[in-house]
Each structure stands twice: as C-alpha cells, then as structure tokens.
Amino acid sequence: xxxxxxxxxxxxxxxxxxxxxxxxxxxxxxxxxxxxxxxxxxxxxxxxxxxxxxxxxxxxxxxxxxxxxxxxxxxxxxxxxxxxxxxxxxxxxxxxxxxxxxxxxxxxxxxxxxxxxxxxxxxxxxxxxxxxxxxxxxxxxxxxxxxxxxxxxxxxxxxxxxxxxxxxxxxxxxxxxxxxxxxxxxxxxxxxxxxxxxxxxxxxxxxxxxxxxxxxxxxxxxxxxxxxxxxxxxxx
Amino acid sequence: xxxxxxxxxxxxxxxxxxxxxxxxxxxxxxxxxxxxxxxxxxxxxxxxxxxxxxxxxxxxxxxxxxxxxxxxxxxxxxxxxxxxxxxxxxxxxxxxxxxxxxxxxxxxxxxxxxxxxxxxxxxxxxxxxxxxxxxxxxxxxxxxxxxxxxxxxxxxxxxxxxxxxxxxxxxxxxxxxxxxxxxxxxxxxxxxxxxxxxxxxxxxxxxxxxxxxxxxxxxxxxxxxxxxxxxxxxxxxxxxxxxxxxxxxxxxxxxxxxxxxxxxxxxxxxxxxxxxxxxxxxxxxxxxxxxxxxxxxxxxxxxxxxxxxxxxxxxxxxxxxxxxxxxxxxxxxxxxxxxxxxxxxxxxxxxxxxxxxxxxxxxxxxxxxxxxxxxxxxxxxxxxxxxxxxxxxxxxxxxxxxxxxxxxxxxxxxxxxxxxxxxxxxxxxxxxxxxxxxxxxxxxxxxxxxxxxxxxxxxxxxxxxx
Numbered sequence: 139x140x141x142x143x144x145x146x147x148x149x150x151x152x153x154x155x156x157x158x159x160x161x162x163x164x165x166x167x168x169x170x171x172x173x174x175x176x177x178x179x180x181x182x183x184x185x186x187x188x189x190x191x192x193x194x195x196x197x198x199x200x201x202x203x204x205x206x207x208x209x210x211x212x213x214x215x216x217x218x219x220x221x222x223x224x225x226x227x228x229x230x231x232x233x234x235x236x237x238x239x240x241x242x243x244x245x246x247x248x249x250x251x252x253x254x255x256x257x258x259x260x261x262x263x264x265x266x267x268x269x270x271x272x273x274x275x276x277x278x279x280x281x282x283x284x285x286x287x288x289x290x291x292x293x294x295x296x297x298x299x300x301x302x303x304x305x306x307x308x309x310x311x312x313x314x315x316x317x318x319x320x321x322x323x324x325x326x327x328x329x330x331x332x333x334x335x336x337x338x339x340x341x342x343x344x345x346x347x348x349x350x351x352x353x354x355x356x357x358x359x360x361x362x363x364x365x366x367x368x369x370x371x372x373x374x
Numbered sequence: 375x376x377x378x379x380x381x382x383x384x385x386x387x388x389x390x391x392x393x394x395x396x397x398x399x400x401x402x403x404x405x406x407x408x409x410x411x412x413x414x415x416x417x418x419x420x421x422x423x424x425x426x427x428x429x430x431x432x433x434x435x436x437x438x439x440x441x442x443x444x445x446x447x448x449x450x451x452x453x454x455x456x457x458x459x460x461x462x463x464x465x466x467x468x469x470x471x472x473x474x475x476x477x478x479x480x481x482x483x484x485x486x487x488x489x490x491x492x493x494x495x496x497x498x499x500x501x502x503x504x505x506x507x508x509x510x511x512x513x514x515x516x517x518x519x520x521x522x523x524x525x526x527x528x529x530x531x532x533x534x535x536x537x538x539x540x541x542x543x544x545x546x547x548x549x550x551x552x553x554x555x556x557x558x559x560x561x562x563x564x565x566x567x568x569x570x571x572x573x574x575x576x577x578x579x580x581x582x583x584x585x586x587x588x589x590x591x592x593x594x595x596x597x598x599x600x601x602x603x604x605x606x607x608x609x610x611x612x613x614x615x616x617x618x619x620x621x622x623x624x625x626x627x628x629x630x631x632x633x634x635x636x637x638x639x640x641x642x643x644x645x646x647x648x649x650x651x652x653x654x655x656x657x658x659x660x661x662x663x664x665x666x667x668x669x670x671x672x673x674x675x676x677x678x679x680x681x682x683x684x685x686x687x688x689x690x691x692x693x694x695x696x697x698x699x700x701x702x703x704x705x706x707x708x709x710x711x712x713x714x715x716x717x718x719x720x721x722x723x724x725x726x727x728x729x730x731x732x733x734x735x736x737x738x739x740x741x742x743x744x745x746x747x748x749x750x751x752x753x754x755x756x757x758x759x760x761x762x763x764x765x766x767x768x769x770x771x772x773x774x775x776x777x778x779x780x781x782x783x784x785x786x787x788x789x790x791x792x793x794x795x796x797x798x799x800x801x802x803x804x805x806x807x808x809x810x811x812x813x814x815x816x817x818x819x820x821x822x823x824x825x826x827x828x829x830x831x832x833x834x835x836x837x838x839x840x
Binding site: 140144145146147171172186187188189190191192319320322323324325326327329330331336341355358359361362363366367369370 | 547548549557585586587588591592613614615617623624625626627629630632633636637641642646647648649650651652654725726773774775
C-alpha cells in the first residue's frame with residue numbers, strides 16, 4: 139500500500155474481506171510515517187495505491203486441534219486463519235495477548251471463531267498475567283495435544299512461540315513481518331533464512347515453519363532503518 | 375563519387391564528472407539541431423544498409439538519418455515511430471556499438487555514424503516540440519489483448535497491437551508503468567520524465583494501463599481469458615535477484631541491485647526524507663558485478679554521497695558485459711575497479727551490519743563454456759575492504775510468481791518460459807511471451823524485438839480464429 143505520491147510502499151495483512159461488497163478490512167498500528175498518514179485519512183478519502191493479495195495463501199486443512207496465537211496487531215491477522223481453520227473442521231484454541239487491557243483488540247471476534255479463548259496481558263490488567271507464550275506453555279504442560287500451532291505477532295513473540303513448541307515437536311507456523319518494497323519477489327529485502335536457505339517472505343511466505351526460521355536474523359533485518367524511521371517521523 | 379567524411383562522430387556535450395556526481399540529472403546532454411544535421415550528413419546512405427539488419431526492431435535507419443540531414447525532424451520522428459514506439463529510450467540505453475553502429479559501413483574505416491545519438495535527438499526534438507506524430511486511430515477490430523508487464527517488451531507489444539486495431543490492456547504490478555525503465559535504470563542515464571512521455575505515447579495509441587495489478591495474484595492467466603481477452607502477452611522481466619551464496623549476504627547493508635536501484639529510482643529514496651522511502655547512504659560501498667546494472671548501482675552510490683565506491687568483478691575488464699561508455703563514465707566518476715577479484719564473505723559487526731568484505735584475487739585460466747577465460751582463485755591472496763554497504767549486482771533469475779500460478783505453462787530448468795523463437799508462442803494456447811522472462815537478463819532492445827515478433831504472431835493467431 140502507498141498512501142501518497144512521496145510515500146513508501148508498506149505491507150499490511152488482511153483482517154477480513156467481503157467479495158460481494160467489494161471491501162477488505164485491515165487493522166494497523168500507527169508506528170511510522172505511512173501508518174500515521176493512513177490514520178489521518180477520513181471516510182471517503184482515497185488511498186493512492188493498493189496491490190494484492192500478495193504472498194502464498196495460508197495452509198488450511200483439517201489437522202485436528204489447532205492453537206491460533208495472536209499478539210498485539212497480530213490478532214487481526216490470526217483472526218481469518220482461526221476462522222478458516224474452524225470452518226475446515228478443526229478444534230481451534232485461540233490465545234491472544236497484548237501489553238495491557240486497553241490495547242487488546244478483537245476479543246469477541248476471536249471468541250466467535252474459536253472453541254476456547256485464552257486472553258493474556260503483560261500487566262495482568264485482563265485475563266492471565268504474562269505473555270501468550272506463558273499460556274501456550276501452560277496448555278502444553280497440562281498435556282494438551284496440539285496438532286498444529288499458528289502464531290502471528292511481533293517477531294520476538296513468534297520466536298518464543300517457536301521455542302515453546304519445539305520441545306513438544308508440534309508443527310508451528312508463523313507469519314513473518316519482514317520489511318518489503320515491491321512485495322513481488324523483485325528486490326529481496328524481505329529475505330529470511332529458513333532451514334539454512336534464503337527465502338523471500340513476499341513470494342515464498344509469509345508463512346514458514348517456525349522451527350526453521352532464523353529469528354535473530356529477522357530481528358536484525360527489521361531494525362535496518364530505525365535511524366531513518368526517526369528522521370522520517372520528525373519530518374513533519 | 376567521393377566526398378569528405380569526418381572520421382569522428384560529432385561529440386555530444388555532457389555534464390563534467392565533478393559536477394554530475396553531485397546530482398541525479400542526465401549525464402549526456404544531447405545534440406543541438408545543428409550538431410544533429412552535421413552528424414546525419416556523415417551517413418553514406420548505403421544501398422544495402424547493414425544497420426537496419428543490426429537493429430532488432432528494424433528501424434529504417436538511413437531513411438530517418440537522411441530526413442535529419444535535410445532538417446526534417448518531424449518526418450524523421452515519424453519514420454522511426456513506424457518501427458519503434460520508444461525512441462527516446464532506445465536512443466539512450468541501446469548498446470548501439472553491438473548493433474546498428476557495429477555494422478555501419480562507415481565504421482570500417484572511421485567511427486560509425488552516431489545512430490543512437492541521432493535517434494535520441496529526433497525523439498527529444500519531437501517531444502519538446504509537441505507530439506506531432508498523429509497516425510490516427512486505426513480501425514478497431516473489437517478484440518481484446520492482455521499484456522502482462524509494462525517494461526520494454528510489454529510497451530512494444532501493446533503499441534504494435536494497438537496500431538493493428540486491438541483493444542490492449544497492460545497489467546503492471548508496480549504503481550508506475552515502465553518496468554525496468556522506471557525501477558532499474560537511474561535518472562542520470564534515463565530521465566523518468568522521458569519514460570513517462572513514451573508511456574503516454576503508447577497510451578495515446580489507445581492502450582489502457584492498469585497499475586497495481588499483479589497477474590498471478592489479482593487474476594490468473596485463465597481469468598484474463600475469462601474476462602474476454604483473446605490472447606495474452608507475458609513480458610514480466612526476469613526480476614528475481616541473484617545472490618552469491620557467500621556468508622554474510624543477509625547482513626544489514628547488503629542490497630540486491632534491484633533493491634538498491636528500486637529504492638533510489640522508483641521510490642526516489644535519493645530525495646529522502648521528502649520522499650519517505652529510505653536508503654543507506656553508505657560512505658564506503660562495494661558493488662559486486664560487471665554489467666550495466668553494476669555500473670548503475672556504483673554510480674548511484676557515488677551520487678548518494680559515498681566517498682569510496684569499489685566495483686568488484688571476478689574477471690578482467692575485457693570480459694565485462696557493461697557497455698564501454700558506462701565503464702568509462704563510472705571511472706570518470708571515481709569508481710575504483712577491483713578486477714579479477716572474487717568476494718568470499720561479508721563481515722558484520724555485533725549489530726548485524728556490514729563492516730567489511732573479504733575478497734580473493736583471481737587469475738584467468740582456460741576459456742569456459744561462455745568462451746570467456748575462466749577466473750581461478752590465487753591461493754593466499756585474500757584481502758579485506760572496509761565497507762558499510764554492499765550491492766550485489768550479479769544478475770537476476772526468473773521470478774516464479776506468475777509461472778507458479780499458471781498451470782501448463784512450460785518452463786525450462788532455470789524457470790524461464792519456453793517459447794517458439796520466431797513467434798513467442800508458449801505451451802499454452804493464446805499465450806505469448808518475450809523479453810527477459812524468456813531469455814534471462816538481456817537488453818531493452820532485444821526484449822522489444824521479441825515483443826514485436828510476438829505481436830505479429832498474436833495478430834495472426836487472432837485473425838485465424840476470426
């Protein structure tokens with residue numbers, strides 16, 4: 139998406155869509171120049187460029203029991219996955235988390251597409267105190283058998299989800315949030331190491347096997363433009 | 375009849391190196407009308423002109439040059455546009471020295487006629503003096519053709535088909551049409567206003583351009599047929615950047631040339647923060663590769679303020695694929711060539727950022743399958759260059775996005791689309807392809823030549839179907 143002529147192209151994840159009505163829904167957090175410009179737009183304003191859907195579709199099938207985890211603004215991204223997993227006949231257990239109660243979003247929507255929902259907040263202002271990974275560990279330690287875990291959230295969260303499920307050998311899928319430019323496989327800025335091989339998040343992903351992803355590299359690469367992001371933020 | 379011919383081309387003014395490294399404006403400044411006429415008079419007007427055969431799109435070169443010599447610039451423009459919809463672009467980026475000018479009769483004894491400069495002059499003159507080219511809309515055939523990609527191949531196929539009376543829609547993935555002409559080739563070599571003007575010309579022929587439309591995601595090829603398109607031309611370019619596979623290539627500060635150039639050209643990161651897309655303004659930059667793209671990246675780095683720019687190439691300059699002109703300009707701009715040098719790994723700091731590149735010296739051995747002498751590492755010759763940015767410009771491979779989502783489209787082992795060379799016909803009925811997605815990285819003009827053949831074949835195909 140690009141908001142203005144001088145603007146950057148940024149990747150956003152769909153929360154919902156309505157082919158009949160011709161609409162898509164996205165949830166975004168104001169974190170940088172582009173998302174702030176987007177937030178300033180009013181109903182009826184036009185977004186300059188929108189291209190998609192990009193990347194490979196989520197892998198949905200009847201696995202059995204699927205744990206769907208969403209952290210922060212990852213919740214809107216896990217929502218359609220949880221819904222599709224449930225429609226495919228899976229038992230869906232959802233874990234959603236946020237720093238604090240007022241940042242928690244889409245709780246009711248998540249409840250409506252899952253067989254069980256656990257809410258966590260870092261400060262304990264709502265649901266269980268702690269991280270989504272604490273709740274996940276609790277489930278696995280209690281002997282819950284999961285056939286698949288899907289997690290979307292900040293890179294650090296996804297890294298710790300991977301570490302939590304690794305000892306249990308549960309196949310875990312994460313949806314990566316790499317920096318992108320064209321998102322058509324042309325530039326390679328979104329490259330990640332998966333199983334020791336370089337992959338492009340935009341065309342080979344965004345979903346990968348969490349146990350194969352080099353999260354430290356992902357975290358480093360996400361920090362590439364922190365200085366420039368500050369300059370851009372200052373520029374009006 | 376003998377006449378005196380100047381042995382050298384009329385020189386073209388250009389921005390001096392010390393000046394141009396401080397800006398992104400075009401380097402060569404073009405001919406004045408007087409210079410163009412003078413140069414045009416050097417043409418021998420051969421009876422059996424070899425230059426036309428040297429041109430992939432078969433421009434009637436002696437005819438347009440004769441018109442220039444007579445001062446009939448508008449007529450010259452019309453003459454070129456009979457065959458080439460993108461003359462201002464071709465006049466700038468074609469490797470004329472390997473094509474029309476290579477076979478120029480005058481070139482046997484002297485410098486060949488400056489065909490490229492004259493083409494550029496005519497196209498620029500036409501643009502600056504209003505667009506007088508009015509061939510009038512052709513009779514519509516009521517048949518639709520979809521063109522995927524708006525680079526040199528797509529624009530040429532679209533223009534040719536539109537002139538034949540087809541309703542052509544170009545689907546472009548990015549937000550601006552032009553493909554490599556807008557994301558790849560820098561402003562200082564091909565001003566974007568010129569690309570825009572030539573795209574406008576193609577649109578004026580009745581071609582519709584739909585940007586932000588990724589075929590393979592938004593619509594499949596089959597869906598294009600379902601939407602009523604009778605034939606599809608695929609001209610999506612090669613597009614997927616290659617890396618060397620050496621340690622450290624995923625460090626921050628390592629760019630593919632595609633990324634580096636796209637940030638700077640398409641997204642105008644050189645104007646950051648006015649334009650919001652950032653680019654690292656490295657102080658010490660290493661560019662790996664020896665092609666035109668490597669030169670573009672090195673010269674871009676210089677303009678972004680790099681104090682030292684190293685061009686690292688594993689063979690010698692004789693084997694370099696970059697045009698001589700581009701190599702010379704790069705050298706004039708202070709780019710340091712490390713020839714017969716192979717990068718072995720990129721070293722990072724504790725924050726995952728590039729700090730140096732380690733290389734090994736090479737020597738040339740026996741010729742390899744490309745006919746060029748194979749470079750062999752010299753044991754113990756490793757050395758490191760302190761750099762903060764690395765740009766990998768070693769070529770591209772086939773972008774898998776469209777082929778992967780098109781069942782039945784035959785690809786070769788490298789992922790390029792297999793076509794009949796004369797027609798661009800693919801394994802799918804009604805689907806044609808041309809340009810880099812067929813041949814791998816090549817030139818603007820060869821993509822245009824392939825697109826022209828495919829356009830003819832599409833016309834035949836649709837005519838037969840009635």
